[in-house]
Amino acid sequence: MAKKGRLQKLGVGFQERLLKKYFVRWHMSLILMATVASGLLVDKALLHMGFDAMGWRYAVSVLAAYGFFFLAVRMWIWYAAGVAVTISLPDLNGTGDVGLSTFGGGGAEGEAGFAGFAGGDSGGGGASDLFDAPAVFSGGGGGGGGGGGFDFSLDLDEGFWILLVLAVVVIVVAMAGGYLIWMAPEILPDVALECAIGAGLVKQLKDQEAGWAGRLLWKTWIPLVIVVIVAGFAGSFIQDMCPGATTVRAALHCAATQ
Numbered sequence: 001m002a003k004k005g006r007l008q009k010l011g012v013g014f015q016e017r018l019l020k021k022y023f024v025r026w027h028m029s030l031i032l033m034a035t036v037a038s039g040l041l042v043d044k045a046l047l048h049m050g051f052d053a054m055g056w057r058y059a060v061s062v063l064a065a066y067g068f069f070f071l072a073v074r075m076w077i078w079y080a081a082g083v084a085v086t087i088s089l090p091d092l093n094g095t096g097d098v099g100l101s102t103f104g105g106g107g108a109e110g111e112a113g114f115a116g117f118a119g120g121d122s123g124g125g126g127a128s129d130l131f132d133a134p135a136v137f138s139g140g141g142g143g144g145g146g147g148g149g150f151d152f153s154l155d156l157d158e159g160f161w162i163l164l165v166l167a168v169v170v171i172v173v174a175m176a177g178g179y180l181i182w183m184a185p186e187i188l189p190d191v192a193l194e195c196a197i198g199a200g201l202v203k204q205l206k207d208q209e210a211g212w213a214g215r216l217l218w219k220t221w222i223p224l225v226i227v228v229i230v231a232g233f234a235g236s237f238i239q240d241m242c243p244g245a246t247t248v249r250a251a252l253h254c255a256a257t258q
Helices: 002-021 024-048 054-083 125-132 156-182 184-198 212-241 248-257
Strands: 086-090 097-101
Touching: 002 184, 024 054, 024 156, 024 184, 054 184, 054 212, 156 184, 156 212, 156 248, 184 212, 212 248
Parallel strands: none
Antiparallel strands: 086 097
């Protein structure tokens, strides 16, 4: 029983040292920005391949982006371990410190600057392109004096509901991302510990059950399911409103010109 308590203390120490070295919420924000961008790229690729069913396409794009999210988290673990070469932990016998050798790599103690996942090009712009929904009211009736405003000739029976569904999608995605960013101090160090156990880097915990991917899935599956359902429903609903459309932009144009 005492040994189990010491093992738990060892794992907590590992996680606390990661939290002191890294601003994990910022890192999670960058991971999620890259994840959204990957989903948009997959959606574009599927569309070019002739996958016109918006509901299924959006659901598949979200799942593909989730796969990229796993890859990005695994890269973060490699990055964090590569910078923090040694993390000093108390040994189980209480006689001193045990050096924890991490994933291979160079970099001195205190070299905690974040050099991976450079976010300069994204600038947060990915969200505006979500599900092909940019600048949708620019078309058609340049009726007087508006100066680039909304085209209020948009049919309320169709356009309003399309806008409402899009707003719900954006809100749901933002809430899911906000949840993951808020929970990042719990998610990322915990998954990193599981990965270290699996690689045999925390010798004392080697007999514990390891599985970083299963741990990450367990902590993130609820936002995934919600976003997949909402995105799939939104795509199907929008295409039902305008059957000939294959993108949100085309559906809004269809609604505005009917």
